Amino acid sequence: MSIYEGLSADKLAVVLDLGARYTKFGFIGEFAPRCIIPSEIKCPSSGKIRYIYSYTDENDLYSLLVEFVHMLFFKHVLVTPKDRHVVIVESLLCPTLFRDTLAKVLYRHFEVASILFVPSHLVALCTLGVKTALVIDVGYEEVQIIPVYEGVPILKAWQAQPLAAKAIEARLRNNFINAYNNMKNAAGDCGDTDTFAEDVSELPDSVIEDIKVRGCFVTTMERSEMISKSEPVKEPPPLKYRIKGDKLILIPGICRETAFEVLFERDNDTNSIQDLVLKSILECGIDTRKQLAENLFLVGGTVMAPGFKSRFMREVKALLHSPEYCDRLPLNTVKLHNPPAKDNYTCWLGGAIFGATDMLQMRSLSREKYLSLNTVPDWSNLAHNELVISKLPT
Template structure:
């Protein structure tokens, strides 16, 4: 924790927790980055097997998993008492109500935190940029969610989502590598994820439309566990992310999501601007001091 915290001049920093389907980021408010990023999984108290926190069958099971998981976050990684600090939960606007309520119960009843603030992930991501309006695309592990934000307000009626994200990319990469490296029976998820991050990339639109005609990027040799060698062709490295831009059965892709969100958000933005214009126009008329530039505005 920061050195100046012990001086007693400021209130203790709040704990920020962002629980994702694959990874959880957590740390202290006011710092430039999270203290740690860990997998969202914990050893189940009943079966004693490692299980993903979001793979629960009932709210009672979710409660037990969250108790164990948050205990590890506080007492193994942050090394602070939950009672001493406020909590900020960064969540998706589409987060299930059952998960949100169960998480609040765990923090209030079991860990006795003083307060909890739930903030939308699409909105707070703009704080690092210093802007109030943006088109925010969150490509997570299970799904990609796009929500426009206008003047600090998420435009919910323009939200878009598709069930293709990092998990779909890893599944495509795994199938391609098993087809090429026929001697391998399977790849661990951690290995596939490491290969994806280290060797694969999103190509440009120009190259994507001419993948068969352009020169392929160089092949890569990946060492698994320091001994086994995995051959990764350049074509696989360049095309594995194309699954995000291919239309699914609902004719949805990342490209169509962006276009549809822009079209739907335009109506909200225009209606907001027109309402603001009429309010200001009425205010100026009441004071009989109407600026000349307002007279020339056409709505």
């Protein structure tokens, strides 16, 4: 890219989607990010590997971001950030401190030409070419649901709960420790101790994540009901997983099958993922509900798990026909969109498509403007929500 870039007058803009677990980074107009890397960096002060979102205060975040953005530009895409246009795909629920600090790092430290902040739920629709959808982002920290109607996010209907990869991994670790203790005793009796060479409670997060992605799946609704009622079911085969090159641990079939159940379990507050979807639709205007239900759009890495989408649709349909919702939400059809890319970078792709339009020139915040304002306009701040009335020629 950098070779051809020297020939053209304009520098190609970059697109950054800085997620809680993975960062997607690449150029506008391309069909996939150049890199998808963990959002972590070696801390300049302590030398430890730290997640970007584990910051303690603004200064800490600033130094983490300086290192991280430097690595993105100079190790992964090999172009200079100076005088470059940047598109940032961010959640509408992103903390203001994070957004302001990221802007400060890019404008003041790396001297980028301009930044265009785009809401991830909204630009994800650019990949489909539709204006209305209920966007359900199941990433790492939480599931975030925001309906978009005719290109406008309906903010009063947003829903968010910590029901995503982090909760699944915590459940997997928990189930695994319980099952492991039972298995260890049983193996001790029959002398097969080699299989359980490692204490599972000390497995690092990255290993638990790898076990989840390679070994776990979302089970069917029928089997889930049987397991929750402790009815006898045929267990899936266990998985032998190698750690540290030479040690084997055995992942029981039941752990592989039940880790994702945490998303669909209905607790006392009925905050399962299917409840949140229907609650969000109910919060929207009555004339928009049918269209939203027929345009569900799942994005985020967690929805890539085998069986996730079919289970999700079964749960939503079953809840829709339950006595709790059938009167309040009399809808017959629920449909799901199929994105043209992998689910974990659909929002990034939306940003890459949006950034390739004239909107980049029209809506970006230039460095000069930022330096005079010393802040980034924010939808949540009333000071920036002034009505702009263009003066008509007299």
